[in-house]
Structure formats: C-alpha cells, structure tokens
Amino acid sequence: MISVQSICKTFSGQDGPVLENITFQIDDGQTLSIIGPSGCGKTTLLYILAGLIQPTSGQTTMTGPVHVNKIGQSAFVLQDFGLFPWKTVTQNIELGLKLKRVPPAIRKETVNRLLTDMGLPGMGARYPSQLSGGQKQRVAIARALATDPDILLMDEPFSSLDAMTREHLQNLMRDMWIKNRISYLIVTHSVEEAVFMGRRILILTGRPGRINAVVDNPNFAAPDFRLQPEFFESQKQVRLALEKSV
Amino acid sequence: MNAGLRYSLSVFGLLILWKLAAERAALDMLPPPEIAFAEFGHAVKSPRFWSHFLASSFRVICAMSAAWLIGFPVGILIGYYRLLDQFLSPVIFLTYPIPKIVLLPVFLVVFGLGDFSRIFIIALIIGYQILVATRDSVLQVNSRYLDAFRSMGGGPIETITHVLIPAALPQGFTALRIGAGTAVAVLFFVESFATESGLGFFIMDSWGRFDGGRMFVGIMGMSLLGVLLVEVIDYLERTFCAWKFVETGRQKPAAKPGILLQKIGTYGHMIKFSHTVFALPFALAAVILANRHYPITGLQIVWILTAMVAARSAAMGFNRIVDARIDAQNPRTSDREIPAGRLSQKSAAWFVLISAVLFFFSAGMLSRLCLILSVPVLGILFLYSYTKRFTALSHVYLGFSISMAPLGVWVAVSGQIDWPILLLCLALLTYIAGFDILYACQDLDFDRSEGLFSIPARLGASAAFHMASLLHLVTFVCLFFMHLVFDMGPVYLFTVLIIGVLLIVEHRMVRPDDLSSIQAAFFHVNSAISVLLFLGILGNEFMQR
The missing domain is CATH 1.10.357.140 (UbiA prenyltransferase)
Known part of the structure; x- marks a missing residue:
C-alpha cells in the first residue's frame, strides 16, 4: 500500500508551491491515473513518490507485502531517456538486478522471462537505437518489472508513440495487471488513457497542483472496455472535472 | 560520394600535385613521389629506420596513454562533482589557452634531456584537450538518465561506471583522435633537437645532410605513425562504444577514417x-x-x-x-x-x-x-x-x-x-x-x-x-x-x-x-x-x- 499524506512541495527560488496538500492512497494491487494541465506538478509528484526528491512537508509511506527495504519498492518508467543507449536490451533490463547484486543465473532467467512476456524474444542483444518506439517502451516496462517492485510509477510512458502502438501497449499493460495485479500509478495528459488504465482517476488543478476531483472507474478492467458505455461515461466525468480545474 | 572514394580521390590528387611540384621545382630536397616511395620501400628493410620509428612510437604512445589515463578520469570527476568543478575549472580554463609547448625549455631543465620531458609535454597538451572534452560531455548528460539510474538504486560510484563513463567515451575518443594529430606534430618538434633518436631527429638530420630522399623517408614514417595511431583509436572506439556504430536502419553510422580499409x-x-x-x-x-x-x-x-x-x-x-x-x-x-x-x-x-x-x-x-x-x-x-x-x-x-x-x-x-x-x-x-x-x-x-x-x-x-x-x-x-x-x-x-x-x-x-x-x-x-x-x-x- 502506498499512502500520501498532505504533501506540499516548494522549490527554492520559485514563488509559490508546485504541489499543495496532496493526499491519496493506493491499495495493493490497485491502479491510479493522474491527469491535469501541464505544469501541475505531476512529474514532481512522481519524483517524490520514487524518493528522488523530498517533499517540503507531508509524507509518503509505503508498506509492501514482500519488500521492506526502502529503495526498489517502486520502479520508474520514463517517457524518454529511460533506457541507456550504451547498454543492450538485456543489459538495460538486468541493470536494477545487477545493482542489487542478484546472481547472474537469476538475472538471465528474469531477463528471458520478461523478453518473452513483453513480446521481445531474440532482441536481447540489440541496442535501443535499433528498436522502434513501441519496443523501447516495452523494454522500459520490462526493466521496471525486473526488480519485482511493489508499484510501477509511469510518467507519460506512451505519449511519444503513435496511436496504434500506444493502444497496443496500453492493452498489454492492463492485461498484465489483470494477470499479476501489480499496482501502478500512471501520469498522463490523455483522458482516454487515464480512463482506460486507472481504477481511479485523480484530476489535478494547474499551478499549484491540488487535487480537484477523483473519478471512480470501477469497470476499467472489463473486457473490451474501450467499447463499453462506462468508458465514455468516465471520460465525460473526467473532461468535466478538467474544465473546472483550468 | 562516400568516404572510400573521397579518400582515394584526394590521395590521387595529392600525388599528382606532389609530382607536378617536384618536376617544376627540380630540387634535391623535393623528390618526386615515386623516388620517395622507392626510398621508403628501401628504408623499411633497414633496422636503423625501425629503431627511429620505435623510439618515436614509444614516446607518442606513452604520452597519449598518460594523457588519457589522467585526462579522462579527471574530466569525469570534475563534470560529476560540482564542488570539484567550482575549484578546478577556473584553473583549467585560465591555463587552457596558454601554449604549453613554450614550457618545454622549463621541463628540459627540470626533468632533464631524456624521454620524460618530451613525453610529459605531449601528454600535457593532449591531456588538456581530453579533460575539457570529457568534462563537457559529462555536463551534457541529460539529468533524466541520472534520475532513472538513481530510481533503480544506483549509488555515486555506480553512476560513474554505468552512466557517466559510457556517456563521455565517444567525445573522449574524438578528443583523443584529434589529439593524435597534435601529438605527432609536437613529437616532431620535441625530437628535432637534443636527441639522436626518433623520426623527428631522422628528418632534421637528413635535412642537414641535404638528403631529400632520406628526409622524405622520415616524413612518410611520421605520417605512417599518425595513420596507425588514428586507426588504433578508431578500433578502440569501435570496441568500447559499439552502441554508436550499430546500424539503426534509419541512418548509417557516420563515416570515419577508420572505415577506409573496410571501404577499400x-x-x-x-x-x-x-x-x-x-x-x-x-x-x-x-x-x-x-x-x-x-x-x-x-x-x-x-x-x-x-x-x-x-x-x-x-x-x-x-x-x-x-x-x-x-x-x-x-x-x-x-x-x-x-x-x-x-x-x-x-x-x-x-x-x-x-x-x-x-x-x-x-x-x-x-x-x-x-x-x-x-x-x-x-x-x-x-x-x-x-x-x-x-x-x-x-x-x-x-x-x-x-x-x-x-x-x-x-x-x-x-x-x-x-x-x-x-x-x-x-x-x-x-x-x-x-x-x-x-x-x-x-x-x-x-x-x-x-x-x-x-x-x-x-x-x-x-x-x-x-x-x-x-x-x-x-x-x-x-x-x-x-x-x-x-x-x-x-x-x-x-x-x-x-x-x-x-x-x-x-x-x-x-x-x-x-x-x-x-x-x-x-x-x-x-x-x-x-x-x-x-x-x-x-x-x-x-x-x-
């Protein structure tokens, strides 16, 4: 479970806070989408959750069913620059495990399993520059999953992909959630993506970022959700909330 | 036109120009290309030529290795640790424009007339270039890479080995390749006096004897040394920066002199x-x-x-x-x-x-x-x-x-x-x-x-x-x-x-x-x-x- 209690963040040298009084909770195996206008501090929030920056006030607590060590409880999937261009696909995926001193045999097994799961068999020896955009993001997800994290933090993971590939990866990601129930938090600026991927959708206001509304989206895991009336209903709610928040 | 052709065309053009110049000038000190090559073919069979060649190679290889082993790591550290940068960068950028070669007489007095002073001055000149290029490329590393790495739990040492060194290597190699040309030029200068070994000495000695053919043997020897250095550096770059040279399908890797042999x-x-x-x-x-x-x-x-x-x-x-x-x-x-x-x-x-x-x-x-x-x-x-x-x-x-x-x-x-x-x-x-x-x-x-x-x-x-x-x-x-x-x-x-x-x-x-x-x-x-x-x-x- 991840619990965020009244987080505020003010960067030194900037007037006014970036985030103000953010409180929410993600239970184990649950998913959350965060959407809001650009500059609402979505990425800052993710960095705080990942432990890369400290909030000015408030706190986050994470309690995992398996892991108790602080680092590695969460795993990041970034939009660009996530993969290291000088490392092959295999080296990228196993990097987190290597940093945790996991023995090579287990690393190899994990990499092979993830390559198969992600539909990337035989691509282990390639460099990121030899992959398409969709393949790169699959590798980024595989790398995040390699350390078996309690929660995936995804920062606009599919925004630089073309529409077809994006939908394909969204399906892949959600199918995996249905199978493994791994918690994730996705930051996006696409209403459709937010509704398709999140059990709940958090709508932030622009500067400073505040929670404007929370849309409940209980049917998001239904088969063929894109074609269900609930899909459009939830989108309508999100859009209305967004209009109010600008 | 691709690299291989451009190179052969320019070699051909240069040979013609050389030939024409030699015919026109009709000087002993400027033999036509075929004579120069014949002399060179003769010289490669003599151990004397190779002893000079090896003396020069030893100096330049020592100097470039030292320049790399000091310049590259220091460049990485200065680029990474802000505090170090604040104190060292002013020193580096103040001394960077000073022509280091003018210090040679000082070094000769301090370190003596042996190889050390000569190697030291070459290493100093090349090392600066490598250091500055490496520092710059570390500063240019996108911070998202560092964030991604830290989020995976990587510490400072691991950041250096997994992120900064591979990111800075290509520019480091570029500096080294440019440095190779400079190194050979400085080598000629430092070998042209107070020594009796090396190709620089060989050239100046032949010049003193008015032996144009022999002088060109030395010149070609030095050119050969330069070409070999660049080829070796290209080989190292291909090995250690393999990711830069893979075919991406969209664009081919940039043509570099090292591809010459492959193109031929x-x-x-x-x-x-x-x-x-x-x-x-x-x-x-x-x-x-x-x-x-x-x-x-x-x-x-x-x-x-x-x-x-x-x-x-x-x-x-x-x-x-x-x-x-x-x-x-x-x-x-x-x-x-x-x-x-x-x-x-x-x-x-x-x-x-x-x-x-x-x-x-x-x-x-x-x-x-x-x-x-x-x-x-x-x-x-x-x-x-x-x-x-x-x-x-x-x-x-x-x-x-x-x-x-x-x-x-x-x-x-x-x-x-x-x-x-x-x-x-x-x-x-x-x-x-x-x-x-x-x-x-x-x-x-x-x-x-x-x-x-x-x-x-x-x-x-x-x-x-x-x-x-x-x-x-x-x-x-x-x-x-x-x-x-x-x-x-x-x-x-x-x-x-x-x-x-x-x-x-x-x-x-x-x-x-x-x-x-x-x-x-x-x-x-x-x-x-x-x-x-x-x-x-x-x-x-x-x-x-």
Missing part, C-alpha cells in the same frame, strides 16, 4: 580484385618477352601495373553497374556489392571514373601512343558488359578484351605491334573464353529465363563443356608454339606441359551435372596456371642468360 575491401570485392591474378601474369610475361629487344625501366613497370589494374577496375566496376539489375535477380549474384546495397550506384560510378582517369594518366606516363590507344581500349573493355545481351560469343569477347593486357604491354614498351606477341594474346583469349564458358554453366537456367546470351544457355551444358575443352586445347597449342616463336628452352616447355595437365585437371573437376567445385577449380587452378606461365617464362630467361 568493399571496392576490391566488387571488382574481384583477387582475380587480377589470372591476367596479370600474362601481362608480366609480355614485359619479360619485350625486354629482350627493348629496354624497360622500373618506372615503366610501375605505370604498366597501374594501367593494368586501373583499366581492369574501371571495366569490372562498369560491368557491375550495368549488370546491377540482372545481378539482383540472380540468386548467385544477388549478394554482390551493388545489389546488396553495400555500395551505391553513384559511388560505383565515381569509382569507375577515377579508375578510368588513372588508366589514362598511367597510359600517358608510358607514351603518347599509349595515351591515344587507351581511349579505344577502354571502350573495348566497357563494351563487354553489353555483349551478353546480344551474342552467345560474349565469352570470346571477354577473352579478347582481357588479351588487350599483354598486347598493351608490348605496345607500351616497343611502340609497335609485333606479330609474335599475338600468340600470347590468343593463348590468353582462349584460356579466358574457355573458363568463362564453364563459369556460365552456373547461370544456365537464369540466363535462359532472362533471355541473356551465353554458350551454355544456347547449346546446353555438355556442348558448352566440349567447346571449353576445344578452346583450352587452342590455348595449349598457342603456348606450345610460343617456344618456337620466342625461342625458349626446356624450362618453358616443361611449364607448358604442367599447364596442360592442370587444364585437364580443371575440366575433370567440374561436370555438366555437377558444378559444385567450380569455384575451387576456377580460383586455385586458374591462378596456378597463370602464375606458372609467368614463372616458366621468367625461369627460362634466367637459364638462357
């Missing part, structure tokens, strides 16, 4: 350079025979060889361009350089043009008559590429165009056509035509389906084999009668006998229904036959003198 290989492959061994011995045999009546200089042989190789390269390159479409459809040839995309049509065209110009140029260096004849000869060679579109006798035409080689040699040396040499030409004509027919059996079905003309396509494989045997019989008879015409003795006759046996062996190795060993038959047996003929004629000359 690609062109050499396109024109089957190794197959020069079939016709070249015939041309050389003509040189020996002509030398009986007409004097030949070493320089003439150089131009004869150049003309032969250039004409052949032009003709083969032209053929590959003309046949690119056909080659692409034939599974046997679809992997050739142009259809496979390793060479573009355009670069191949440039290659042909340069080869043709080189051919005309070397013909012109032989004689005026040769220059005039070189134009129709190239026309004859180019025409071959079209013959298989209208006549099954294209094999004979191929033999005819290749038999221009010994004939051309004869004309170059004697200035006229004497009929005895035609016997050698006929031998070459039938020999080539015969094995081209055998070779064409591989493409029988393809040629038939494409409507291309060849003996096998027209008469069938077994008739083609008979025809080839007949042609090779003529070859043998021509070679045999040459001993009468040129008055040659038992050594030659014995050679011709062996060639006869080899021809029979060749025909036994392939059958109309089994062409599997045709490549081996072709390459090994044919090269043996050609080389044997040359050796036989050469041996005969020695025996008769």
Whole structure:
C-alpha cells in the first residue's frame, strides 16, 4: 500500500508551491491515473513518490507485502531517456538486478522471462537505437518489472508513440495487471488513457497542483472496455472535472 | 560520394600535385613521389629506420596513454562533482589557452634531456584537450538518465561506471583522435633537437645532410605513425562504444577514417580484385618477352601495373553497374556489392571514373601512343558488359578484351605491334573464353529465363563443356608454339606441359551435372596456371642468360 499524506512541495527560488496538500492512497494491487494541465506538478509528484526528491512537508509511506527495504519498492518508467543507449536490451533490463547484486543465473532467467512476456524474444542483444518506439517502451516496462517492485510509477510512458502502438501497449499493460495485479500509478495528459488504465482517476488543478476531483472507474478492467458505455461515461466525468480545474 | 572514394580521390590528387611540384621545382630536397616511395620501400628493410620509428612510437604512445589515463578520469570527476568543478575549472580554463609547448625549455631543465620531458609535454597538451572534452560531455548528460539510474538504486560510484563513463567515451575518443594529430606534430618538434633518436631527429638530420630522399623517408614514417595511431583509436572506439556504430536502419553510422580499409575491401570485392591474378601474369610475361629487344625501366613497370589494374577496375566496376539489375535477380549474384546495397550506384560510378582517369594518366606516363590507344581500349573493355545481351560469343569477347593486357604491354614498351606477341594474346583469349564458358554453366537456367546470351544457355551444358575443352586445347597449342616463336628452352616447355595437365585437371573437376567445385577449380587452378606461365617464362630467361 502506498499512502500520501498532505504533501506540499516548494522549490527554492520559485514563488509559490508546485504541489499543495496532496493526499491519496493506493491499495495493493490497485491502479491510479493522474491527469491535469501541464505544469501541475505531476512529474514532481512522481519524483517524490520514487524518493528522488523530498517533499517540503507531508509524507509518503509505503508498506509492501514482500519488500521492506526502502529503495526498489517502486520502479520508474520514463517517457524518454529511460533506457541507456550504451547498454543492450538485456543489459538495460538486468541493470536494477545487477545493482542489487542478484546472481547472474537469476538475472538471465528474469531477463528471458520478461523478453518473452513483453513480446521481445531474440532482441536481447540489440541496442535501443535499433528498436522502434513501441519496443523501447516495452523494454522500459520490462526493466521496471525486473526488480519485482511493489508499484510501477509511469510518467507519460506512451505519449511519444503513435496511436496504434500506444493502444497496443496500453492493452498489454492492463492485461498484465489483470494477470499479476501489480499496482501502478500512471501520469498522463490523455483522458482516454487515464480512463482506460486507472481504477481511479485523480484530476489535478494547474499551478499549484491540488487535487480537484477523483473519478471512480470501477469497470476499467472489463473486457473490451474501450467499447463499453462506462468508458465514455468516465471520460465525460473526467473532461468535466478538467474544465473546472483550468 | 562516400568516404572510400573521397579518400582515394584526394590521395590521387595529392600525388599528382606532389609530382607536378617536384618536376617544376627540380630540387634535391623535393623528390618526386615515386623516388620517395622507392626510398621508403628501401628504408623499411633497414633496422636503423625501425629503431627511429620505435623510439618515436614509444614516446607518442606513452604520452597519449598518460594523457588519457589522467585526462579522462579527471574530466569525469570534475563534470560529476560540482564542488570539484567550482575549484578546478577556473584553473583549467585560465591555463587552457596558454601554449604549453613554450614550457618545454622549463621541463628540459627540470626533468632533464631524456624521454620524460618530451613525453610529459605531449601528454600535457593532449591531456588538456581530453579533460575539457570529457568534462563537457559529462555536463551534457541529460539529468533524466541520472534520475532513472538513481530510481533503480544506483549509488555515486555506480553512476560513474554505468552512466557517466559510457556517456563521455565517444567525445573522449574524438578528443583523443584529434589529439593524435597534435601529438605527432609536437613529437616532431620535441625530437628535432637534443636527441639522436626518433623520426623527428631522422628528418632534421637528413635535412642537414641535404638528403631529400632520406628526409622524405622520415616524413612518410611520421605520417605512417599518425595513420596507425588514428586507426588504433578508431578500433578502440569501435570496441568500447559499439552502441554508436550499430546500424539503426534509419541512418548509417557516420563515416570515419577508420572505415577506409573496410571501404577499400568493399571496392576490391566488387571488382574481384583477387582475380587480377589470372591476367596479370600474362601481362608480366609480355614485359619479360619485350625486354629482350627493348629496354624497360622500373618506372615503366610501375605505370604498366597501374594501367593494368586501373583499366581492369574501371571495366569490372562498369560491368557491375550495368549488370546491377540482372545481378539482383540472380540468386548467385544477388549478394554482390551493388545489389546488396553495400555500395551505391553513384559511388560505383565515381569509382569507375577515377579508375578510368588513372588508366589514362598511367597510359600517358608510358607514351603518347599509349595515351591515344587507351581511349579505344577502354571502350573495348566497357563494351563487354553489353555483349551478353546480344551474342552467345560474349565469352570470346571477354577473352579478347582481357588479351588487350599483354598486347598493351608490348605496345607500351616497343611502340609497335609485333606479330609474335599475338600468340600470347590468343593463348590468353582462349584460356579466358574457355573458363568463362564453364563459369556460365552456373547461370544456365537464369540466363535462359532472362533471355541473356551465353554458350551454355544456347547449346546446353555438355556442348558448352566440349567447346571449353576445344578452346583450352587452342590455348595449349598457342603456348606450345610460343617456344618456337620466342625461342625458349626446356624450362618453358616443361611449364607448358604442367599447364596442360592442370587444364585437364580443371575440366575433370567440374561436370555438366555437377558444378559444385567450380569455384575451387576456377580460383586455385586458374591462378596456378597463370602464375606458372609467368614463372616458366621468367625461369627460362634466367637459364638462357
């Protein structure tokens, strides 16, 4: 479970806070989408959750069913620059495990399993520059999953992909959630993506970022959700909330 | 135009300029290129040259290693640790513009006249460049990479090894490559006084003796050292920055000097350079025979060889361009350089043009008559590429165009056509035509389906084999009668006998229904036959003198 209690963040040298009084909770195996206008501090929030920056006030607590060590409880999937261009696909995926001193045999097994799961068999020896955009993001997800994290933090993971590939990866990601129930938090600026991927959708206001509304989206895991009336209903709610928040 | 061609073009241009300058100046200190190269060829056999070369190599390699081992790590650290940067960067940027070389006298006093001061000054100059380039590239690393790495739990040491070093290596290598040129230049300077070893000393010493040829040996030695350094650095970069050089499908990696050798290989492959061994011995045999009546200089042989190789390269390159479409459809040839995309049509065209110009140029260096004849000869060679579109006798035409080689040699040396040499030409004509027919059996079905003309396509494989045997019989008879015409003795006759046996062996190795060993038959047996003929004629000359 991840619990965020009244987080505020003010960067030194900037007037006014970036985030103000953010409180929410993600239970184990649950998913959350965060959407809001650009500059609402979505990425800052993710960095705080990942432990890369400290909030000015408030706190986050994470309690995992398996892991108790602080680092590695969460795993990041970034939009660009996530993969290291000088490392092959295999080296990228196993990097987190290597940093945790996991023995090579287990690393190899994990990499092979993830390559198969992600539909990337035989691509282990390639460099990121030899992959398409969709393949790169699959590798980024595989790398995040390699350390078996309690929660995936995804920062606009599919925004630089073309529409077809994006939908394909969204399906892949959600199918995996249905199978493994791994918690994730996705930051996006696409209403459709937010509704398709999140059990709940958090709508932030622009500067400073505040929670404007929370849309409940209980049917998001239904088969063929894109074609269900609930899909459009939830989108309508999100859009209305967004209009109010600008 | 791609890298390989640009390089050969510029080398060629420089040689011409050098030659013209040498002719014009007529100074002892500026020998023409062929003399300089001859002297260089002589020098590489002497241990003295190599002792100087090794002394210079030792100094420059020590200096560049030291520059790298200090400059690169310090650059990384300064780039990474802000505090270090704040204190060291002002020092570095204040001292960076100071020409370090002026400190050499100081170092010579402090560290003595030995190698250390000289290595130290080179390392100092190159080290600065590497350090600054490395620091800059660390500062340019996108912070998202660092965030991604930290989110995975990587600490500072691991950040350096997994992120900063690989990110900074390409620019570090670029600095090292640029530094190699500077290093050799500084090396020349520091070796030009107070020492008696190294190429710099060698050059200045020769200069002092007014020995222009020897001086150019030193200059070429230093150039060689520079080229070797750059090649080694390129090799290291390819090894340690492999990710920079992978084919992305969208764009090819940038052309760098290191690819030069590889490119030459690609062109050499396109024109089957190794197959020069079939016709070249015939041309050389003509040189020996002509030398009986007409004097030949070493320089003439150089131009004869150049003309032969250039004409052949032009003709083969032209053929590959003309046949690119056909080659692409034939599974046997679809992997050739142009259809496979390793060479573009355009670069191949440039290659042909340069080869043709080189051919005309070397013909012109032989004689005026040769220059005039070189134009129709190239026309004859180019025409071959079209013959298989209208006549099954294209094999004979191929033999005819290749038999221009010994004939051309004869004309170059004697200035006229004497009929005895035609016997050698006929031998070459039938020999080539015969094995081209055998070779064409591989493409029988393809040629038939494409409507291309060849003996096998027209008469069938077994008739083609008979025809080839007949042609090779003529070859043998021509070679045999040459001993009468040129008055040659038992050594030659014995050679011709062996060639006869080899021809029979060749025909036994392939059958109309089994062409599997045709490549081996072709390459090994044919090269043996050609080389044997040359050796036989050469041996005969020695025996008769």
